[in-house]
Amino acid sequence: MSTGAIGYAPGHTLPLRVEIIRQFKRRRTLIMFGLLMALPWILVIAFQFGPGNNNNQNSLRLSDLATAGGLNFAAFALSVSASFLLVVAVALFCGDTVASEANWSSLRYLLAAPIPRDRLLRQKLIVALGYSAAAVTVVPLMALLAGTIVFGWNDITVPGTGEIIPAGDVLPKFAIVIGYAMVSNLVVAAVAFLLSVSTDSPLGAVGGAVGLVIVSSILQAVEALGGLREFLPTFWNTAWLDALAPVPDYSGMIKGVAVALTYAAILIAFAFRRFRRKDVVS
């Protein structure tokens, strides 16, 4: 293959490190991570200042148990951020990645470099998913840190039943929870990514993905749909709570993973297919 310039090899184009740096120095990346890391501390402060919350142990809601210890606090922080904040973060990282390049016109120079289109997309997807995973991880980890410092390293109190599980037993489950939160956000990531290769407007891609989540959540509230709701992309988003039960039940999480992988695989395949054939005119 001597048709290219000396030293050019398609497999070496756009190394992950380069893409990571390109994305990391962006203001929105830094602000998003700053926000995600600050959230647990904001929550801690909110709990400290809460008026007259003398922590009645009779109430067994997740929010009431948040101050029971670092692990409880981390679970609480994840539950309040998973439904929207993390969705926005994931949509941002995955929806912005290609669309913003098109918006800056830098996409055509990367393609003419040339970076093969599949490779460009693959590298960008890996980096975007990596940032998304980091976003999903940073909230519970920072919450664990903040909660442990402020509320102590205590065993976890299970919401609903009030049972106590030793902290040591819960840590591996916590890894599962974080892993599940990542997988369940895969649908958002895939939708955002597909929109990202389809539009030159980063905001459109991010907003579209978030909009889909909102529509899915609304449909989820329609009881008449019955079993069909199980196939909505957001239906199993809170299934990770089952992993923290005294007797963990993974069936919901398995279904959630199945649904997420299904949507993600097809949407990402469409993204590749679409980008490969696209006329880049921006």
Add this chain to the structure above:
Amino acid sequence: MTAVIALAVLAVAAITWTVWPSEPPPRGQDLTIDVLDGPANDQRVTIDATFFAPASGGKAPAVLLGHGFGGSKSSVRDQAQRLAQHGYAVLTWSARGFGRSTGEIALNSPDYEVKDVQQLVDWLATRPEVRLDAAGDPRVGMAGGSYGGAIALMTAAYDTRIDAIAPQITWHDLADALFPNATGQGPATGVFKKMWAGIFFSAGGNRLAGLSGGASGGLAGLTGGTGTGGSGGAGGLGGTSTSGTGTPGTGTSGTSTPGTSTSGTGTPGTSTSGTGTSGASTPGSGAGETGTGAGSTGASPAPTNAPDISGTPETSGSERPAAMGLTPQQVQCGRFMPTICDIYQEIAEKGQATPQAIDLLRRSSPVSVPGKIRIPSLIIQGQRDSLFPLSHADANARAIAATGAPVEVAWINGGHDGGDSEGDWVFDRTAAWFDTWLKDSATPGNPAAAAYQQTAGQNPAPTAGQNADQTAGKSAATAVPGGAAFTVSRDGGRDPGTRRNTIVHAEGSRYSGLSGTAQTAVTLTGPAQEVANPPGGSPAAISSIPGFGSLLGNSSTGVSAALDLPGQSATFESAPLRAPLHLTGSPTATIRVYGTGQVTLFAKLYDATTGQLAVLPGNLTAPLRVNATPSGTTATIALPAVDRRFDTGRTLRLVLATTDMAYSTPATPAVYQVELASPDLVVPTDGELSAPATGPAWWTWAMPLSALVVAIVLVLVGRVRRADTTQDPELADVPLQITGLTKRYRNGEKAVDDLSFRVERGQVLGLLGPNGAGKTTTMRMLMGLIHPDAGEIKIFGSKVVPGAPVLSRLGSFVEGPGFLPHLSGRDNLELYWRATGRPPADAHLDEALEIAGLGNAVDRAVRTYSQGMRQRLAIAQAMLGLPDLLVLDEPTNGLDPPQIAEMRKVLRSYAAKDRTVIVSSHLLGEVEQTCSHAVVMHRGRLISNGPVAELLSRGHLNGSTRLEDVFLDLIGEQV
């Protein structure tokens, strides 16, 4: 976008499929059937019924569907419709004394209700839709809950034409149900279940019509319809009683023989009621009325001024006022038969059973007909039922199994105390039961049924001495394929999707009875304890609240509000369990009571642990009465039959209380001492019961896998062929050759039309043309950004496709700069070069930056740059790596004159080193001064191609050597 549209279409299709209206259920045909009953078969009653023809058409087996106490035929309408759709002829009726049927409530007495139903069977035998076993003997099954279940059992005992039954939550011995005694000494010494008895009897009158509708009408729904409706107690606004405003007189349609008054018109089930106010119409006049009525009204439902149900029926024959006043008797007894009413008043007053009461109640109970029910029976009982606890189902099952008939037993979650009535499951199970025993048994798929029915005729009932357990086991062996002999509904945990509790059905091949397949002895400890009976029996402990059982919470969720009062209860507790213990059946304990006289106690077995409320499984208690002596009386208690898993670390706590709100207790204050006669609590277990393994739903693995396959296909099918990218050796030294290049806009207009030209090394080529000539489109195709519709571009002999490696020899600047605004100019160039993956040394970054001439600004973020600065930086980026072919689109836009001059120099010297530069411009002077060659385009077409000097020489044609004139000339020729 296609993906989104495809998803949307799929979603809409799925929703449409879900909400598409299904076939309407059969409406049923309302009719009345006249029957004669009473000990002497001389009492005329009009039964209000609805017949549902089988949806499948043709001749089908029939099902008689009875309603619960306080309900009417409309309570079971939903199930009837479902059964009819399932292929059965279904007859629902309001039992005598209920709904619009006349007559008085006789509690499923063999003389009254049973005779009524036998005549309904007669009627069924006349229907063309009903399959017959013999003349006058239809193929018929019976189902129903509670009161409707008991009539199924009783009719089966008295009428051999019934072929299969599926009674639910009903009694074996009504006397024992109302006067239970856990010591096994029978109802004569039993403890009066006053609250349930009160509700039961008031449901028969009008006084508490609303409540009765709630308690029993709701329970009638157990046979189906409402799905997972929660409480039997709270819901029943569907009570059917209406207030008594009409004329109390009912015109009875009398015919001399029982049956429908269809004579004359031939329309089935027609009957009308005369509206005469004469309370007691004679049979003769009734018949006359019927004749005219049938002729005039046809098959219509009862008119609105039909017999009012509040009126006491006619059978008494006494003159009554036509106005709405009620006699004290009516107020007191409602629609109960006076004899029953009297007996009830007596026992309710005393709180003790009388021999007549026991006789009367037992005559209405299957206990009075041992060995007479010999047909396949599916016995369904509720685990949350303090009215008819599981022991009644057990007794029924044993009695029927002892005859050799197939019996299956199911303990569902809900009962008269609420819980989940599992309507859908019960319906499916019942329908499957009838499918097996009522539909064609000669088919090969149903050998068990065929075998049974062949032998059923000759096979006499086993002798009474035969062990019922054994028989049950034997019959279970011949039980229906697809149904388990013993099914227990257990807590299946929370559904992860709906966050609601689910029920799993543990199944066993054999009904183990209340003593289980094995027994475990659990040691209880506790000192002898003094318990007091409070004066007046108040305050009282709470186990269940009849009719409102669901108020106390569902024990399957671990929440229970059972309450014992200090000083009134003795507690004996086991050590924390070392291994889980699954209790299935009725545990037994032996106690000793010291004192004098009759002692009433309530035994309860809690699932307890420290720090949490103890759970009383099923909210059930076992009342007992012992004759205490100062030297101590020993009693063995059968604790309530339940199915409950006691987890490791839990304790079994036996509590003996002196009071219970739901029962009648002595008013006299007294103190007794209670101790354990034996420390062993015998806990029956049934290890055979197991819930079918519920692996992950099939789609959890199938869906991602198929999605993966689809994804791979999607990606592979769209793959770009690589074959064409090989280098053409003849053109290896030609920087650019364009052949027949064509590109259409979306609207079909050609942006580039059959463009062909060739560029040699060392040339500086000007691509010249007015705006819209197709210059930029050509350059984009050159970069592999857009796909040509026809023709090809070859750079150094290699065809340009998206991402073709040869593009690495091309440096480009097209349609403005493209930088990451948050990075500095230097970072942009550096990262761009790193993105190409080529060695850093090949970049010649410093030379490029020199050309850009940005000075210190090169380390500022690009977003702070002016247009010109970006332009220069972009040209520098294009020159990174010193590509052999440099393509610049309007490079001098936004540059000031000195920079333009500098740029010209740069480009010329760049080409001088055997490299090639293509510059597009609409500025003619620019091209004239910079380029060696020029290609002129207009409207996508090539107009002129050649050295600039040659182009200028064409100016001689019109006397000008200025490129502008030549250009205008060229365009003008074309226009």
